[in-house]
Amino acid sequence: MKTKLVIFGITGDLSRRKLLPALKEIVQSGEFEDLSIIGVSRRDVNVAELVETATNSEVLTDLTSIFTMDLARAQDYVLLREHLAIQPDEQVLIYLSVPPSAAANIVDFLGEAGLNTPHVKLLFEKPFGFDLASAQDFIDRTGRYFEEPQIYRIDHYMAKEVAAEIIRLRSNAETSEHHWGNESVASVEIIASEAIGIEDRATFYEETGALRDFIQGHLMQLLSLVLMDLKGPFTIIDIASRRFKALEQLNVADPAEATRAQYEGYQDEVQNPGSQTETFASVQLTSDDARWLGVPLRLTTGKNLDQKRSAIIVRYHDGMEDVFEEGKVTPTDIKLPDAYERVLVEAIRGRKYIFTTSPEIIRAWEIVTPIQKAWGMDNQPLALYAPGTAAEKLL
Secondary structure (H helix, E strand, O other): OEEEEEEEOOOOHHHHHHHHHHHHHHHHHOOOOOEEEEEEEOOOOOHHHHHHHHHOOOOOHHHEEEEEOOOOOHHHHHHHHHHHOOOOOEEEEEEEOOOHHHHHHHHHHHHHOOOOOOOEEEEEEOOOOOOHHHHHHHHHHHHOOOOHHHEEEEOHHHHOHHHHHHHHHHHOOOOHHHHOOOOOEEEEEEEEEOOOOOOOOHHHHHHHHHHHHHHHHHHHHHHHHHHOOOOOOOOHHHHHHHHHHHHHOEOOOOHHHEEEEEEOOHHHHOOOOOOOOOOEEEEEEOEOOOOOOOOOEEEEEEOOEOOOEEEEEEEEOOOOEEEEEOOOOOOOOOOOOOHHHHHHHHHHHOOOOOOEOHHHHHHHHHHHHHHHHHHHHOOOOOOEEOOOEOHHHHO
């Protein structure tokens, strides 16, 4: 089946740093011969300059074209539909590499223009809302025009090496990890730390913070892979429903078991003295699942810490531990697909197991809502930490 990939925001940072380089690798692999790329832009774009600068290659130049349109004009979406001229043997992937507020409006325009037929798939980037109410509103708006099978919500952490390894181990009934639970596991810790600060994302980070940026999404998804119950017949397509069941059985967070802090100098960076936005957050959760009763589950993330690290640490009652760490799971002489390569390939194939479903999004927001409310009412200055501090020193 021929695939037309439409990228809203093709000149943006994500497209240039991630999407176009990933597409270069996909095209060079030869797996998808009938692939074309249509970039949507408000202005004329030099295609050769854009793709060659982003990929250091001419591989995508002849496959890429630009459709110029006003994103706020309904008639332009009708023109886009006519330009795409979708045939029965074609599928269209619409990648919304735009801010969430713009994505919601674009979805409305697409639906109104009739660009919501079964041959059309939508790909969204997080954040999926900023709280429970906004997430539910966005899901409801999208659902007016698109069915859930058409919607691919991207959490690129689910396409990373660590997630792939956990899925591989947990899918194999012969491994001990397949049977994880409180009989063998003493605790689970998932950490995503950065050695850099917020860089040029001041506006985004002030509106988001560590809890919403990482814990509600990335880390909750990884935790669900660890906790999911694999009893009974199991295939890869069952993963999303099993993840959701694991999230359902998590208790809502207790604010007393959550910690936050802010690195020194952050307020100057965002030009907001007295900012209450946390750059470090850690939450301990528990599950009502009989297999996991009594096992502490800790999710931790932060900026400007002592190291860049993404890891799942499973500690056992016998004192041993398994550490699944990005960059250390697979031998260094084996080249793995980039996370965005996997995202695009699986979307083209129509395989949704690494994408986040609506029920998962809502449940994750429900879990962290008590913390959001408690922190929103707490006007005490945040604890500060020096850049380069180790995460464990902040717990």
